[in-house]
Amino acid sequence: MVHAGVKFGVPLAVGTICMCLGVALVFVLDNVVHSMVNTQMTISNSSATYDTWQDPSIPVYMQFFVYDIINPYEVKHGKELPFVVQKGPYTYKEHRPKFDINFNENGTVSYRQNVTYVFDRSMSSGWDNETLTMINIPLITVSNLARYLPDLLQTLIEALEKVSGAELFMKRTVNEVLWGYDDEMLKFIMNITGNLLIKSAKFGLFMGRNGTDDGIYNIYTGSDKLNIIDKWKGEPSLSWWNDDYANMINGTDGSLSPPYSDRSKPAYIFSSDICRSVFVMFEKEVEVKGITVNHFVSNAYLLGNVTFNPDNGGFCTPKNNCPPGGLLNASACQQGAPIFYSLPHFLYADKDVILPCMNPNKEEHQTFLDSDYVTGISMRIAKRLQINVHLTRHKAISDLSEINEVYYPVLWINETYTIDDASATKYKHSVLTPLYVTRIMPWIVFGIGCLIVIITLILLIRNRRRGYQTPLHGNSIQENHDKEPILGGATA
Template sequence: MAGSTTLIVLLVIGCFISLIGVALIPVANKVIDDMVVDQIVLKNGSTGYENWIDAPVPVYIQFWVWDCINSLEVMKGEKPYFVQKGPYSYREYWPKENITFYDNHTISYTAPKTYVFEPSMSVGDPLEDKFTTLNVPLMTIVNLLQYESGPINGILALIMEIIGYDTFLTLSVHDILWGYEDPLLKLAHELNLMPSSYFGFYAGKNNTDDGEYVIYSGEDEVKKVNKIVSYKGQRSLDFWSDKYANMLNGTDGSLNPPFLKKDQKLWLFSSDICRSAYLILDKQYKYKNIKLYRYVVPPELYANVSVNPDNAGFCTPTVANCLPGGLLNGSNCQQNAPVVFSLPHFLYADADVLEMVGGMEPKKEEHQILFDAEPLTGASLFVAKRIQINIYTRPFPDIPFLKNFPKTYFPIMWLNESASATDKVVKDFKDKVQVPQKAATAVEYGLLAIGLILVITMTMILVKRRKVTQPCKLSINKNDADETSPLLKDQTA
């Protein structure tokens, strides 16, 4: 009897341990989630704050320039052909500065960027390597005068002849990036028509910031962490033609909210192209045993208005000025220069855009924008932000040297701003996130397993004992004689 009591007690204990294991699953998950929140929100001492101030992974920006190999033929109206040169790589540093915390759980800051050339990741010396490209300052001036009368354009043509202006220039990679003095801009600057006599797509951007940001710290609601409240003192943009296009959505990409879902959109704001954009889940995969979600900017974000009506606001000044699919008019945020943004090699652009130029080879894996993020913490292990800068060109009948110029979206260069997690970052992530997760899981399922083993084992023993101790039933053959019957029958009967 005592043995059976012990077995029953062990059975009850097994059930109790199993219930504890089951009950610990949501409790442990809540503990892990709270730990993630505590480390992600932007407050002094948190891991998220330290990583936000100064990225723990190296950030690089790489440039490829487009060398026009038939410039003389282009002047006669032929399609331009290009050869890609690059990459020319720079290490990018942009620690946060002027950080101020406010009582409403917001933070203001600036992020000056510094660029340092990285020869080991480059094909050559940007100071020495040259290429043939469009004279962008010239096309900017022409673009500004395109709605003026013929006589003004004639005066421009005369000025060009006097100062010896060329439609195409041979420049170094350094020139096109960091700036060179341009004779036409110098003249315009002396007449107080232009702010500078220098031109370069990154001229004046080294050791400078792109404006003040105000973001949410996430302390009151972690899903808002790093979400932009205002940029340059404004809660919306003013570059585009409707409220939707001018919305400031998402983060700056340096820190994502945690607990990412497969069906959610990841919103980002880029001051480079003066707009917000979203990414969607493309695939899931594992990197060094870390689960990652790959988010990419979908083709519909670049589609023309007939395919995606939501893009109407990016047609400036009105819908009548919509560009083909795959292009974004950047003139409003680039001092009225005829700049058109696209993905490298015109990825996702309409077929007629690609037909205007030769030498493009768009490839999704090499030219798309992507963020590879760990879904629990939102931490980005791989990032690639890719943009191509193009100049809109067309014939100008009143300007002799441009009267035959073809209509094109003339590619100048493309860039890839990227970051990849180092082995140290991967190890730190595993130590701080995966190790506690695995420990909690081991305790949860360990208790559940021990409890179930006890329950199953005790149940089997009790069932077996019951069978052994059950009374045996004797079977008697009805043909056998009863023990009280006489051995011999009465012969006298």
């Protein structure tokens, strides 16, 4: 019996220990992985992410879709709503190296990021010197500023517009509208008023943004607040809007987030392009290059009217003068130009804003962010934004004296980033494979323990059954008793 106890007791003990060890490893290895990720996902001169953070090798593409108007005469005279045709994309490859990098004692790093745009013909529908008929934004901007001037100055501005030959609609190349051109009307005005009314005789929607940076960023470097913006241009908040909430600088730049972020909460991104922070909400899990990621999207709540989203009251400029749902009045941060931002084709905007020629749909026009839950690395991004001009009737300006009020779409952008094949493969080998091993190893150990216990129990049961089944041969026992001597073996 002692031999049998040792024979079956040892493997039972080993199997039980393996089972307990497997369960314990589930929690131990999970904490180890968390600790390793938090150690690696920091921004420092020696961290694994530093080189990629400082000078991203994966290209970012900026696509411009420009609207060409078909019925300028009818719109000018208030006969029809604008009918525009989308042209493009006109694609530019971005390069975004960081410079003037300084690590600070409070766990932050400050830097500037130089952004350059290079036209990519292979990803474009045509050359960016294509001529289109577009709205004259300088004329509308000056006319908008003139509304608040005395009648005499309004008359002077109208005369300057006539002398310069400015008209509501103009022929310009895509390149000019994007990166800038000399405007004759602005020249005339500057010759008379100097810098009093306007600051430059050139105009371009993205003028001055190619080969430049948008200011000093100060971000956190530790994994718990990784890449979260602390300050921009030396300030912890903005000054364009009407309350503290609207002026908050929230979140990251979208390229990197803290590891293990709670996907039930909004992911905030600060964009200097639109002068505010925005948010995206988790929708579902998707795959990017074979990597399962969290898919965050913009929704109707982001730019909803104040009835639908009361938080947007702070973005109403002037105060309490709120635009329809789906629009952001950015004139406060665009030098008084009546620029309104929306999602492309007025996605999620109020119905009376959407022109009949627009075709909004989520797949093409929704902003989204695909982020890895473990590391916080963004695997795919699409920032989509439409630039619109608010046209309103102005009796003192002949070109605007008959026009109907409308939010006129100028162009929309699609700024995209997708992890490349080489980086995705590297990520799988360095993160996913070790993570898979650490997750499956405890269950392998637990399974081996279960198997040992099960096999041992089966063998033990079989052994006991054999002990109860010793064969009996006729009356051999009785016969042996008959042959035994009685009284110690005495015989007669």
